[in-house]
Amino acid sequence: MSSKRTPHPPSGPRPPVHLSSSLTISDTAQLTGTHTIEIRSESVIHPRARLESSVGRLAIGRRCVVHERATLGAAPVSSAGLGRVEGVEVAVTLADYVTVEVGAVVEAGETVVGEGTVVGVGARVGAGAVVGKHCTLTPYTEIAAGEVVPDFTVVYSNGLRRTDKRGVAELKNKGMVRQIDVLRRMIPSNPAKFA
Template sequence: MSSKRHSMLPPVSSGPKPPVQFSSSIVIADSAVLTGTHPITIHSESVVHPRARLDSLAGRVTIGRRCVVHERATVGAVGASGRVTEAAVTLADYVTVEVGAAVEAGDTFIGEGTVVGVGAKVGAGAVIGKHCTLTPHTEIAAGEVVPDFTVVYSNGMRRTDKRGVAELKNKGLARQIDVLRRIIPSNPAKFA
């Protein structure tokens, strides 16, 4: 058995290096993966966790203010068809994309305060309204429109969230971001 073992393996290529525009107040983990050819913009106080993937191969990726993209989540994924067309992805302010979730490229829009749950998938060209909740493992079809304040369950059931807690959720997310700033080592210069 070789004594060099895994230390001599070549680095894994993550694809082309995209042009980036970052606010000075973001937190982006060194092990996040940014790839593609179109611009990736991340606005103030947003957090990109380790092993999160932002892919701008199909089009621009824009992440709003105070968003959180968790581990193994993908924003800008190429859809199941495998076709790469000129198509953007936009996350409005206060959006959370949880662990293992995927938001496909295709002029896809996620509205302010929306939570994309663990392992959920948002198809290309979907438009998700403000303050929606996509529960874990929910699938939103390509091109589907989800109205504001909708809770979508993985079994396809839906309801309107009438609790009126949007402002409280935003304040809670801001507190979470304050904690993440202290525990996730950030290295935006790596991606410039």
């Protein structure tokens, strides 16, 4: 009996992909669905991240980081969200410099996460929600289906909100570039597996 683990086969169809040559993607990431998954330059997809394109296309911007066990393009949980996803062209759009942390879920249904936003650990963004630029969704925050979150909003898991007036967007982007540089050296990348 061998102690080697055999890799699990993907749990769905293999989607068409458009991957940047400067992408870092773990060979244990899961890409499934029937619509196109596009990942732009210098983004990082961690091991065990799940990208689902069954409902519509996934578009991931430049210098995004999708952490392990995060799910993009998940089927909506609420029955209100289920009606929204029929026939959508783009299931999820992540703008540039977005971080989706461990265990976070971004549901399908023309859902948009704005530039520089952080989706915290275990947070959930509902179908059709639009999260503005440079927002912070703290751990275990829930954004309702169809909700619009203004730019620079900090959303706490207990529902409280405030506007971030620190003016550190450029500093955060520079920090993200350094983080990506480190991750590129740590995560073995195999984009050819998904092509």
